[in-house]
Amino acid sequence: MNVIETSGLGKRYGRTWALKDAALAIPAGYVVALVGPNGAGKTTLLHMSVGLTSPTTGQVTVLGGAPAGSPAALDHIAFVAQDAPLYQNLSVADMLHLTRNLNRRWDQQRAEARLNELRIPLNRKVGKLSGGQQAQLALTLAVARRPALLVLDEPLASLDPLARHDFMASLMAAVAEDGLSVVLSSHVIADLERMADYLIVLSHGQVQVAGEVEALLAKHRTLTGPAAAADELAERFAVVHARRAGTQAHVLVRSHQAVEPVPSGWEASPVGLEELVLAYLREPGAGALPGPMARVTQHAGIPA
Amino acid sequence: MTAVTAPAPPARAQRPIPWTKLAWVTWRQHRVALAGVAVLLGGLAVYLLVMGLKIHSAYQAVLSCHPLTSAECLVVTRPFSNYHQTALDTGVLLLAIPALVGVFVGAPLLARELEAGTFRFAWTQGCGRLRWAAAKLSLLAITVTVAAGAFSLLFRWFYQPFLDARLDGVLAPQLFNLVGVDFAAWTLVAFSIGAIAGVLIRRTVPAMAASRPWSSRAATPQASITTLPGCSASGIPARTALWLASRRSAMCWRTHRNPCSTRRTRT
Numbered sequence: 001m002n003v004i005e006t007s008g009l010g011k012r013y014g015r016t017w018a019l020k021d022a023a024l025a026i027p028a029g030y031v032v033a034l035v036g037p038n039g040a041g042k043t044t045l046l047h048m049s050v051g052l053t054s055p056t057t058g059q060v061t062v063l064g065g066a067p068a069g070s071p072a073a074l075d076h077i078a079f080v081a082q083d084a085p086l087y088q089n090l091s092v093a094d095m096l097h098l099t100r101n102l103n104r105r106w107d108q109q110r111a112e113a114r115l116n117e118l119r120i121p122l123n124r125k126v127g128k129l130s131g132g133q134q135a136q137l138a139l140t141l142a143v144a145r146r147p148a149l150l151v152l153d154e155p156l157a158s159l160d161p162l163a164r165h166d167f168m169a170s171l172m173a174a175v176a177e178d179g180l181s182v183v184l185s186s187h188v189i190a191d192l193e194r195m196a197d198y199l200i201v202l203s204h205g206q207v208q209v210a211g212e213v214e215a216l217l218a219k220h221r222t223l224t225g226p227a228a229a230a231d232e233l234a235e236r237f238a239v240v241h242a243r244r245a246g247t248q249a250h251v252l253v254r255s256h257q258a259v260e261p262v263p264s265g266w267e268a269s270p271v272g273l274e275e276l277v278l279a280y281l282r283e284p285g286a287g288a289l290p291g292p293m294a295r296v297t298q299h300a301g302i303p304a
Numbered sequence: 305m306t307a308v309t310a311p312a313p314p315a316r317a318q319r320p321i322p323w324t325k326l327a328w329v330t331w332r333q334h335r336v337a338l339a340g341v342a343v344l345l346g347g348l349a350v351y352l353l354v355m356g357l358k359i360h361s362a363y364q365a366v367l368s369c370h371p372l373t374s375a376e377c378l379v380v381t382r383p384f385s386n387y388h389q390t391a392l393d394t395g396v397l398l399l400a401i402p403a404l405v406g407v408f409v410g411a412p413l414l415a416r417e418l419e420a421g422t423f424r425f426a427w428t429q430g431c432g433r434l435r436w437a438a439a440k441l442s443l444l445a446i447t448v449t450v451a452a453g454a455f456s457l458l459f460r461w462f463y464q465p466f467l468d469a470r471l472d473g474v475l476a477p478q479l480f481n482l483v484g485v486d487f488a489a490w491t492l493v494a495f496s497i498g499a500i501a502g503v504l505i506r507r508t509v510p511a512m513a514a515s516r517p518w519s520s521r522a523a524t525p526q527a528s529i530t531t532l533p534g535c536s537a538s539g540i541p542a543r544t545a546l547w548l549a550s551r552r553s554a555m556c557w558r559t560h561r562n563p564c565s566t567r568r569t570r571t
Contacts, residue, residue, distance in 0.1 A: 050428050074430050081424035087333065088420070094332055101325035102429035102436070138425075145430065 001028045001064040003149045003181045004049050008058030011044045018044040020205045033196030034185040035277055040202040042185040046153045050079040078142035082153040084135045088127035095126055099141045111144035132163030143174045152184040156191050189274045201280050208280050209288045220276050223251045225266035240286045241279035252279040321431045326439035337409045345455055356462035359387045363465035388466055395478050402494035405448050407512045410498020415511040445495055452491035456483055
């Protein structure tokens, strides 16, 4: 089952396309990192997935075919928007009560236990909580809905390093406990490196990379060798990004097959997630849209 | 962490969230505005009640005085005719209520969510945004409309002696907006204008500012007795006291021309 599936998805604001012709099929059971620079269309994509924004073109379905924003979809998707907007003038307890009353699925015990663990007092006004505590409260409210899919938009952007760490720990605990699928966006790749096992790179409103992190890392290598011979590499590999430093060249390449011999005169080294993402973002023309993409085209007749 | 555990969303129609739960949400989020309306209307209701009792007893005194044209009765009717101007002034004051409801209950209702970004929280809950909006709008609309309706009934009772005395009719411009269904209807319209302004402007304070003139427009008396030439406000009570003596006058409702025309018919 795909937790989010889009075909030809586009959103135009005025004359600008925030997202254009996005075809994605995000399988269930992953922690998906949606990365890209500011203005790449991450929020637009997430908002369309949870039904907050309607697409200009194409369609988006969630959790195996439910239209985004439909009652069935909303029941099983929890969304934490950027800056975790909550009612500042309500107490934490009222915020729990309110969320409980707005949902069919709700686990009050779980919510209270989590807040207790985090030492967030129930009688405190939301507005009086720190930024980290508000983010944790928003996560608690989302997790207590027992969703199949948790969508988080830039959950770490406004948090200090310690709060980021704590937030990620809470999120990982929830994932381990419930086995839910997570899609989270960030413009800071380093934050996601340890936990994401599926990567989507968005750039200028286009999906540039989509795939399992492990597979992506296995397929990409940095080759170091003589700068003069760098152009020859293009015949054997898909060159993502080449960087020349004097007579040396560092070329990030994608292999066509899983195991490809290193050409003589070149030295191969594995790439990290951040390096890989940055290489793609520097080359908007390059793209790696493996496996699931092929399936999307076969699924072209998904009902709206 | 690649286990596929996500359950498929059920195909059957979902049981909707009960209204009572949504009513709690609405009450919890808007209780300050509702309490403000309650205090305002409650305070004015107490005033109307106290004044109303005085007016009713003054009217009883007028009715029990015989013969009405005697000098003693002229003295007895004076408090009652003095109350008439006060009652008219009170009515003008009450015309501000629908606008206040529009500005303080209607305008912030959705504007605050849009401004603070909390709509991104509210509209992604299992309830769905349509039911959420329907619950909030209808519950608050019903509340303010019923409150306004009850209030206009109270005002009707308060003003009834003057109507009985045929000093005014319910079609008089300064009364028409306050009695019958008009007051409740206008309150509902003002609330709706405020809510729509909130959605269109998406900012709380500008929405409140924008909805005020629109909310109060139709509730403004089209003409006022006091502003017409040759009919000074201070002259009315004395004249009406005299007019009271000739209650058989067939002209039982007063348009803005009436103070002058009554003088002509009287002489």
